[in-house]
Amino acid sequence: MSRVLLFTADPEYDTRFRKAVHGRLPGEVQTVFEAALPATPDQLLSRSVGTMPTVVVFGPGMDPHVAMRLAGVFDIQRPEVSLVLVVPSDMSLAVAALRAGFRDVLDQDADPDGILGVLSRVCDAAESRRRALPQGALGGVGSYGVPAEPRDDSxxxxxxxxxxxxxxxxxxxxxxxxxxxxxxxxxxxxxxxxxxxxxxxxxxxxxxxxxxxxxxxxxxxxxxxxxxxxxxxxxxxxxxxxxxxxxxxxxxxxxxxxxxxxxxxxxxxxxxxxxxxxxxxxxxxxxxxxxxxxxxxxxxxxxxxxxxxxxxxxxxxxxxxxxxxxxxxxxxxxxxxxxxxxxxxxxxxxxxxxxxxxxxxxxxxxxxxxxxxxxxxxxxxxxxxxxxxxxxxxxxxxxxxxxxxxxxx
Ligand SMILES: Nc1ncnc2c1ncn2[C@@H]1O[C@H](COP(=O)(O)OP(=O)(O)O)[C@@H](O)[C@H]1O
Ligand SMILES: [Mg+2]
The missing domain is CATH 3.40.50.300 (P-loop containing nucleotide triphosphate hydrolases)
Structure with missing residues (x-):
């Protein structure tokens, strides 16, 4: 059962997204209506109410530079959370997004079946990945990504x-x-x-x-x-x-x-x-x-x-x-x-x-x-x-x- 957090400033996109997945994707969708992405994964995750989201979708219109940077940080600090970036139809940002750490991209003009297809794939993969991660890696803020002891011979x-x-x-x-x-x-x-x-x-x-x-x-x-x-x-x-x-x-x-x-x-x-x-x-x-x-x-x-x-x-x-x-x-x-x-x-x-x-x-x-x-x-x-x-x-x-x-x- 997945929890999807949609981050967007666009109520119209929120409606379209919810219609696409409603009753067809096991789990629930929560939306945070904000135009600017927070600086860190934990700040973003703290916007969600209740249990941790498994998938976070960055809605249309987010600054791509900020989105990519945040995805790289997520990849290290929160590998148990899968990110999806909504990109323009020409897919010009797709490769950069995948390299930056997004698990998938979603065409911003995708029809309901398209949205559902991507979301269900990402949710399935996220659930499998969570099962494979060590227990201590999931959950609490700041619990993951503890760096190894710094070296002192450099x-x-x-x-x-x-x-x-x-x-x-x-x-x-x-x-x-x-x-x-x-x-x-x-x-x-x-x-x-x-x-x-x-x-x-x-x-x-x-x-x-x-x-x-x-x-x-x-x-x-x-x-x-x-x-x-x-x-x-x-x-x-x-x-x-x-x-x-x-x-x-x-x-x-x-x-x-x-x-x-x-x-x-x-x-x-x-x-x-x-x-x-x-x-x-x-x-x-x-x-x-x-x-x-x-x-x-x-x-x-x-x-x-x-x-x-x-x-x-x-x-x-x-x-x-x-x-x-x-x-x-x-x-x-x-x-x-x-x-x-x-x-x-x-x-x-x-x-x-x-x-x-x-x-x-x-x-x-x-x-x-x-x-x-x-x-x-x-x-x-x-x-x-x-x-x-x-x-x-x-x-x-x-x-x-x-x-x-x-x-x-
Ligand atoms: N041993 C060298 N022989 C010929 N040209 C050199 C030599 N060392 C540096 N240069 C050239 O001198 C210029 C300035 O070098 P650079 O390393 O940028 O200096 P700095 O960083 O101190 O300003 C560069 O064009 C570089 O190619
Ligand atoms: Mg120099």
Whole structure:
């Protein structure tokens, strides 16, 4: 015996729906007349009176973006409830809806037999599924979807530099791709260049969800829901990209970033963070969460001096990270600077020197990480050495001398 909850603002659709199923479907139908979907499954289910519905139908005219997002959350938190989305007759939303977690779709112009056909199929399947679920999984609010114990061995690797255009995104994306081979589906890259982030472009991704979804709404309280907002890249890594609208990124605060990185580090072995140039509030929040920091500079005097200033500033803020890697990127001989010059100005050793290569720039433009596109390229080799330095069998090098050198005395 099924309980069907119809969510709609349209009384005419309610009448049609009830006529179609009345006396022909065992169970009862309850309607909630609201135009906007609530943010979480439990908020939605709390609108129903009496026992839990087995099937929830999202009526015509619901915002598809909100509906899909909520379906993904239902799928994790409330798998015992089956969702149906009423879609326009051209079925343009059908595939996206099924992928998002809806069990079925219903043509909004379907005749009574059509409505009954879909509903009885979904109700039967829902009943079978409920029988198969463990007893404790059914019923009370919040009883399902308890995440596993968060892990505490993860590494949060933050890539930062005072200047733009020095190769942070190139390094962060390749680092994530390389770590994806060490820890497949256990590596995530987060783009914290909230206004002008280009991780999505560098990995040629078209994300359905962005940082905003990850730091607002149901993802905040549930790391498994958060995972549904990540985008999978073929290198077996997840990515969390920036919103397409730069203004949206501005609304994200440092505390939200801190919480996000805490959630992700509880789920993933490696969290790679790309940042905007300089020490904005998001970069500082990331540095506070970092287990490892990769500082990047080009081979130019203003860039190296800028990095020295950044290190001094971090010392003043008591934010000097314990595990530091310094990368000189896009190195070439024509600059008149040597690595020794750079080390002297930085008063710190340089760990990796990544040469300037045509392939590196070409790979960015194609949206294919260099490690995948041209693994034999000279820059790719150095990037691989950087990846290897984070392998689990490598001891974490806590260089006291390095740390002292970084903190201004
Ligand atoms: N080693 C390199 N050789 C050649 N071009 C590079 C190299 N590293 C980065 N680039 C190019 O420099 C530009 C800026 O790099 P990017 O990673 O976006 O810097 P950032 O994130 O610091 O602003 C990109 O077009 C990229 O392809
Ligand atoms: Mg960048």
């Amino acid at each position: 590494r949060v690797i933050v890539v930062t530099s005072p200047k733009g255009g020095v190769g942070k995104t190139t390094i962060a994306t390749n680092l994530a791709v390389g770590l994806g081979a060490i820890a497949p589906m256990n590596t995530v890259i987060v783009d914290l260049d909230v206004q002008f982030g280009d991780v999505a472009a560098a990995l040629r991704l078209a994300p359905d969800h962005s940082l905003t979804d990850a730091v607002t709404g149901p993802a905040v309280d549930d790391a498994l829901v958060l995972k549904t907002f990540l985008t999978v890249h073929p290198a077996s890594i997840y990515a969390l990209c920036t919103p397409t609208n730069p203004a949206e990124g501005d609304l994200i605060g440092a505390a939200q970033i801190t919480h996000l990185l805490d959630q992700l580090s509880g789920q993933f072995q490696y969290v790679v963070v790309d940042t905007a140039p300089g020490m904005g509030e998001h970069a500082l929040a990331a540095l506070e969460a970092a287990t490892d920091t990769v500082f990047v500079t080009g081979m130019d005097v203003p860039g190296v001096r800028g990095l020295r200033k950044e290190l001094d500033l971090l010392g003043e803020l008591d934010l000097v990270p314990e595990n530091v890697t310094v990368v000189v990127n896009a190195a070439d001989r024509s600059t008149g600077l040597s690595v020794q010059d750079i080390e002297a100005t930085l008063r710190a050793p340089v760990d990796h020197v990544v040469p300037r290569t045509r392939m590196a720039a070409y790979a960015t433009n194609r949206g294919e990480p260099l490690l995948q596109h041209a693994p034999k390229d000279k820059a790719a080799r150095q990037l691989r050495a950087l990846v290897t330095s984070f392998a689990p069998d490598r001891p974490i090098v806590r260089r006291g001398i390095h740390r002292k050198a970084l903190v201004r005395s």
